[in-house]
Amino acid sequence: MPCTYLLLPLLLCLLFPLSSSESKVIIKGNQTILSFNSIFRLGFFSPTNGESFTSSQSSNWYVGIWYASIPTPTYVWVANRNRPLSDPHSSTLELTSTGNLIARNSHDGVVWQSDNNHPGTDFRFSDTGNLILIGDHGSPVWQSFENPTDTWLPGMNVTGLTAMTSWRTPFDPSPGLYSLRLSPSFNEFQLVFNGTTPYWSTGNWTGESFVGVPEMTVPYIYRFHFVNPYTPAASFWYIVTPSDASPEPRLTRFLVDYNGQLKQYTWEPQTNSWNMFWLQPEDPCRVHGLCGQLGFCSSKLLKPCACIRGFRPKIDAAWRSEDFSDGCLRESADSCDGRDTFEAVGDLRYDGDVEISRFQVSKSSCARSCLGNCSCVGFYHNDKSNLCKILLESPLNLKNSSSWTGITDDILYIRDPRKGNSKGNISKFVIILCSVVGSITVLGFVPLILLRRNRKRKKTRKEDEDGFAVLNLKVFSFKELQKATDGFSEKLGHGGFGAVFKGTLPESSTSVAVKRLERPGSGEGEFRAEVCTIGNIQHVNLVRLRGFCSENLHRLLVYDYMPNGSLSSYLSRTSPKLLSWESRFRIALGTAKGIAYLHEGCRDCIIHCDIKPENILLDGDYNAKVSDFGLAKLVGRDFSRVLATMRGTWGYVAPEWISGLPITTKADVYSFGMTLLELIGGRRNVIVDSDTPGEKEDKGEKESEKWFFPPWAAREIIQGNVDLVVDSRLNGEYNIEEATRMATVAIWCIQDNEEIRPAMGTVVKMLEGVVVVTVPPPPKLIQALVSGDSYQGVDHGLSGTSCSEGRGCSDLVTGLSSPGSRSSFGRPSSP
Template identity: 45%
Template sequence: MGINKRTNRSQLLTSWKNQEDAAPGLFSLQLQPSSEYYIYWNMSEHFWTSGTWDPQGRLFSLVPEMRLNYIYNFSFVDNENESYFTYSVYNNSILSRFIMDFSGQVKQLSWLETTKQWNLFWSMPRQQCEVYRLCGPFGVCSETTDNFCQCLQGFTQKSPSEWNLSDWSGGCRRVTNLSCGPNKPANLRNDRFFELTYMKLPENPQSLGVEGTVGCQAVCLNNCSCTAYAYEDGTCSIWTGDLYNVQKYGQGNSNGKTLYLRLAASDVPESGNKSGTSAGIIAGSATAAAAAVLLAIVLFGAWRWRRAAGRSSTSQEGSLLAFGYRDLQTATRNFSEKLGGGGFGSVFKGTLADSSIVAVKQLEGMSQGEKQFRTEVSTIGTIQHVNLVRLRGFCSEGTRKLLVYEYMPNRSLDFHLFSPSNAPLDWGTRYQIALGTARGLTYLHEKCRDCIIHCDIKPENILLDAEFCPKVADFGLAKLMGREFSRVLTTMRGTRGYLAPEWISGVAITTKADVYSYGMMLFEFISGRRNSQQSEDGRVHFFPTLAAKKLAEGKDDLIELIDPRLERAADMDELVRLCRVACWCVQDEEKDRPSMGQVVQILEGVVDVTTPPIPRSLQVFSYDENQEHIVFFTESSSSGLSSNSRSNTSTNSMTQ
């Protein structure tokens, strides 16, 4: 796929029209003379670029997913005759597809024989709504809906048959024509405006020097071609003709703007007419007053009933309850049954008025104000995934800040991994917990509207439900804690062994910090003990070094690494896969670690994984198999000193 420099012609990759029609579609992929690819809409507008080819990294600069993979070998050829990108598959038994999809995204897929389906390796642009004019005129795109595209209020699909095939490019048409111009019948009401909140505004606005929202509205109303207006930060913007690239953000998104859409008066519901003409306001005043009284009565009754029920289970799915502190004090019997604790605060078991059991976390060290706290908690509450603990509600009364979570009867993972009095988790359960945890983190990193970095992945924060399904807890709290979190994290007992090297250097933290912590935790899945242990004679035993060393040497006795309580009962393919993933995750450089999405693919068996190099941070330790202890090497000496004489030094280096 490239350019013939002699004929100056490019080879295009063009999409189908839709999922059933192989006629040429709107989207094409084309290599540019600058050694980067563009995706074009209708061969006139490009809306995505791969970035230029990096020969050292063997990837396009804006496609970091290419950096660490175990299926494809990428290359780029550039000489006096031609330039082109190509790839091969390491394993010839793997079937691969690279397509310009009718969705407007470039996709790379591999065939998964176990499920008889094509598995998506990566797609660009990453978000479907980033595709140019995906939903056509007067269509609105949303990442939170299954079909992505909907019609704006007052509009309907131009071609329902095409929409059923996920071809939304035809867009939408008005249900009722606007009433505008000198020939408008006298008995027709003026057009009105429908308020759309949390929107990405359409393309190609016209900016006008008009003061105030009322003045901006009047300008649009007096222009028969004007279809919408917005007034943001003292600037009046209007749109004429069709509206393209409108996007609906989630509730509370800070990037969202307010758009006023022009509709015929009959297409504006009274409840949604927040910016109508003066006549509409006068006509609806009596109805609005009556509705307000009725709403107040209903809300007061709901408040009384919710309070009587202890605010326990009166919310709809996905909503959060605001608990009173006394309610939670009663539910937890004055916080008498402690389930656990950490840097964020202590957790207590509670029973609500409807007999449902919850876990109540008392947050400590909070520095946020009321409004900011409620905003952040609301964001956390909207996140739903089978491998994430569900937040049911919160309490915010002055300095008292508490979160109410669903209760996990099988407690946290550390209770089952490290307690000698408990029956050990079998290998199959451990592997599924590792996979489920990776899926939960993938959702936080890649699927949420705003990327969420957990910052504190460890067994204590992996909870297990009645079926031992893992659920990641405490996500979003790093942001909630604000600046205090860095201090909490560095002083938190049992956490420092999971910290990525970049925490120490002070650089900005990315999702790869979670990947590192996850990798350290995987070693504990394998061994059934803490990674770092100090024996009575002062010797430090650091399991990741032993595992990485055995893996690099290609030894066949990896089975010796597993928890002795399992009596060697483990799937060898899964053991090798887990060891390799763990070592890749704890690489010193962020760029060398996989994403959590790639980890999921590896653990699912979709992607093969190669043997990683031993990270430098692990190479400073050498595992003495005869003495069964760690030897610490200084940079200036080739001989090792046993940890008897350097125990303090090795321990400090490890924890840092």
């Protein structure tokens, strides 16, 4: 009998396997699991509050993985993104008796299940953030890394079958419209809209980097490998791993954001925040379909999407949660009675293709054709070519054409039923009444004609002041600025674009700097338009424009006054002013950020064209402020004429500029590198010393020795002797790591080949230590100057130019050599 009792449970187990109710519970309710080193956490979360399990009122809960080691809730994986749980307290994550992971509760049932083909017997939660289901033989049968959501973590394999899909909104992890995937050719990554339409790619894999995103190979952040563990080619994988050279683990991740941009973040413990390393596409309006049908996109808006006049969001709640994909609809009902009018909305473009009918007619005929077709949404018309394009579908993601392809003169007109005359007739009484009132009004205007003439100038100026008030710019008269500067008596300096005078605004006693432009290269209208552009640019490391004067031939700009002057006044060895190392590093980083903003942060890229210490101003706390940005364009971009008269500026001009090649932002990078060397060494790059041993009498004229600092500095920096380059007046009181970083960045910036020079955004990250700075190759031109060898500048159109010591290249680099002087490139005998 006892044997019967013992055998019965065994028989029952064999006949009736364990049900899912007897599954192993991994987590329940507010329980969580930490990875081995407590970097990641696995548990239930609600994206509306992100931290507290008990305080959220949300009905949507998810099984997910997030960083446990940082205070900012950052989710990297979500299991049940399509079916949220409504009751978190009774919810469980279980390992079933059939070997699958499931998420469920009594109210919602099973909302998610792992899709492993072989049963799992246990699980592991790794410090890389990977949830792994283990099979009988200890090998993985399912991994969260092979089933990603919107985040790509170090160590994650990406195959042709894997895609990362964005969240729908910042607080809705359900699948959004944007995905990152391998291209069908398996040689690049693509961002894709709605699973079908690619709108950005990394460019091909070269074996070392991606053509379009070289930042993706930066050491300390990621290293990419391209391997073929299986055949056929469809099995090619990209494997991402942390660099072995990294001195310490750095939290980093790729994110396919809900707005369709691919972003890379690194965690900065010093600031306790995520630092966005880079993003693509940089302009959110290049994300396909971001603002939906008839939605207007602009990177200048607080939120990128808006509805054009006469339209409203199709779904208000979605727009409030930053999901703009449903687009806009008309505020008034559509009509098709032939009496609608059209609203000109500008030179706009849209994403994708819509059905279009094209022909050449006048604008009025184009409008009539649209009115005769009830499917017509609007039309494009070019007044120059009379090309008419009828839109038979609602366009997707409208945006300004000028920032993409230049002005095309194709103006979009959208059908507007609001202004149509629904009655069809206008009362004759209204016509007669308008005629009578008009006649009386005309008689009333006769005595005011002379008065209007007298007030015309004041009115124009008032309109100017009202218009520029939006930009916080004041329109000054010449008399006002003449009085404010006491007749332009106190001169602060003189540059290639004009002289600068100190002034005081009478109404506020505020000190200002007034620049009197000497080479205005445009008419009054063009000048005001350019001032609008400059006035709209605001950055902590750019000098703020307060106002301007454009009166007759007078062109003046009014800036904030910088009490500590320009950087150039601190770069003389005889100057009593000495900048601490902390100030120098802050100035270098601030200057780089200001230039990077001009290159990459403005709507239109601005090339400064004259980066030098004289144009880096210091406020009361010695923060760097870049000045004179945009002035090259303001005076007509006559670079050769302007720069030829700038004393000493040739020492900062990139080789490609001298050779007449087109100028890019890399010309500013070169100038910044030269300026950085001066800041590190506390000296000017070109030193004329009349007391040097090389001074001598020659035919009655003194020959002064001219010493060029960069060649010697470049050699010492590349050889690791940064301490010899740093200003000796600091007496060793500087941060050697920062000094090495700054010096090495400077040499990268002055490379002869502009393609090798880093972009200013990368320079900022190099100075901050986010990007590792490797030893650069010696610049060919600098190397020739050091060695005295001949240098043929074929790459820059300098073929046939011999750069021997004291001749040729010194003229190219400094532009300061004269027949009565000679140049020295050796190590200085004294500070």
